[in-house]
Amino acid sequence: MLSLLNSMPGAVAQGLIWGIMAIGLYITYKVLDVADLTVDGTLCTGGAVCVMMMLSGHGVGVSMLVAFIAGMCAGLVTGVFHTVMGIPAILAGILTQLSLYSVNLKIMGKANQALNVRNYDLLVSMQYNRNTNPLNNTIFIVIIFTVVLIAVLYWFFGTEAGSGIRATGCNENMSRAQGINTNLNKVIGLVLSNGIVALSGSLLAQYQGFADVQMGRGAIVIGLAAVIIGEAIFGKVFRSFALHLVSVTLGAIIYYIVYQVVIWRGIDPDLLKMLSAIVVAVFLAVPYIRTTYFARPANRKGGGGDA
Amino acid sequence: MRVPLTGRVVAAMLELKNIYKTFNPGTVNEKTALDNLSLTLNNGDFVTVIGGNGAGKSTMLNAICGVFKLDSGSVVLDGVDVTKMPEFKRAKFLGRVFQDPMMGTAAQMQIDENLALAARRGASRTLKWGITKNERSRYRVLLAHLGLGLEDRLTSKVGLLSGGQRQAVTLLMASLKQPKLLLLDEHTAALDPKTAAKVLALTKQIVEENSLTTLMVTHNMRDAIAYGNRLIMMHDGHIILDISGEDKKNLTVDDLLHEFTKASGEEFANDRALLT
DSSP states (O other): OHHHHHHHHHHHHHHHHHHHHHHHHHIIIIISOOOOTTHHHHHHHHHHHHHHHHHTTOOHHHHHHHHHHHHHHHHHHHHHHHHTSOOOHHHHHHHHHHHHHHHHHHHHSSSEEEOOTTTSOOSOOGGGSSSSOGGGOHHHHHHHHHHHHHHHHHHHTTBHHHHHHHHHHHOHHHHHHTTOOHHHHHHHHHHHHHHHHHHHHHHHHHHHTEEETTTTTTHHHHHHHHHHHHHHHHTTTOOSHHHHHHHHHHHHHHHHHHHHHHHHTTOOGGGHHHHHHHHHHHHHHHHHHHHHHSOOOOOOOSSOSOO | OOOOOOSSOOOEEEEEEEEEEEESTTSTTOEEEEEEEEEEEETTOEEEEEEOTTSSHHHHHHHHHTSSOOSEEEEEETTEEOTTSOHHHHGGGEEEEOSSTTTSSOTTSBHHHHHHHHHTTTSOOOSSBSSOHHHHHHHHHHHHHHTSSGGGOTTSBGGGSOHHHHHHHHHHHHHHSOOSEEEEESTTTTSOHHHHHHHHHHHHHHHHHTTOOEEEEOSOHHHHHHSSSEEEEEETTEEEEEEEHHHHHTOOHHHHHHHHHHHHSSOOOOHHHHOO
């Protein structure tokens, strides 16, 4: 039991970092209504770029900024595949993700690169979870990061430009009829989303002390799990856009706490990815099964729309 | 090219010139949807459009909006040739209401947000806040004017509204920023008769208040006769009948059916058109 409690700060820190990734995913999955598989590659790109930049002597701020830009470039590629070349969004994401595997190997020169916390001035690290001064504490720093990110996104999606992106995700037909450039908005959404995912990747690489070409595998499933868990638990209470993003973060933390409990109970870690996939599959299936197999006739009032 | 007129001359608001469009060319599904279609609307015209299924009514509206590329021909809006302009840019000049009430609004967004999107049609979308306080009070007045009790539901998601309410909001959105041309594509066909009548009355009100040039496709011959100052009938991708002024006022449904048979050599085989 003590070992479980001891692992909690780590679970929360990891959950927070993955929560940032899940916020990026929320932009494509919920706002744009596109499942963007690029993120599996982008997460590693963010980590790889950050680690390599720091190894070559750059500061952590610049390194993370470049990682953010690298992620945005990956999103741009997917966006161009999808809108200019007419490739379905899922396939466009898979294509970019696959090519990012090679790109990430080339960035790092090998399959993984370590970043020793004792030699570099990192923003976050699992060494900083406890026994450091609070301002250096990883959990504290990532919370600040998340709050700022949510505030910026809340602002952006409230602007004219951001509203256009939300409308594009809701109803493309209507958006074009209202003079909104839907293709451009999809690209902007993908760019922004992948930038945020790469940022999360750069934090994750610092946290664990290395970047690995496999680190993004299944990231989209973990991100979706966070979105779905957050929605399932807090959806009824948290209604505004900003609170939705908060619930995504909380979803990611809960995911990692459950993850730690599962490990503590002695379940084979090899099975964890499959368990994650099953959790997401079940949560995605429930609304469908409810409406398809247990449908009750809707009791709608007011002038019927479908006479 | 037509030179924009400056004098007090009745100007053409819309000119469709010899438009051809064939879908799926070279396949078994090949369909010539628009076949040498030409039409000129004057400023302030309210034109109703009828015709059987597949006559090309909706295709004509989509051609005006730029949903697809034309095979040949041109679309000129108030002196500006928009043939090559993408759909989202042309939207600046056009107000649209679709047949499907779901299509004209963003269901997961609030009523005021939908209106704010429409108020910025044709303007560049900046990093300014997407909706202002002044706008909200203006929308409240406009919604109250619809008489559907929506003025107290500004922050409701549009998805919660009934089909008729959604069409009314879409109409408001289409006219919020004065369009050069209002395109109504059977916008009451999916509504029950009572709601349809209400939305039609509202349409008339909005068209008259804003003196909009309007193209209204309908399946209902009586509505086609009762509304507007001009009526056109389409068949096989072009216009076979064009009646306006006094002649239109004296029209009956029987006349139209007779004209259809004469012009097309076919019976008007459409149950919905007869059920009026």
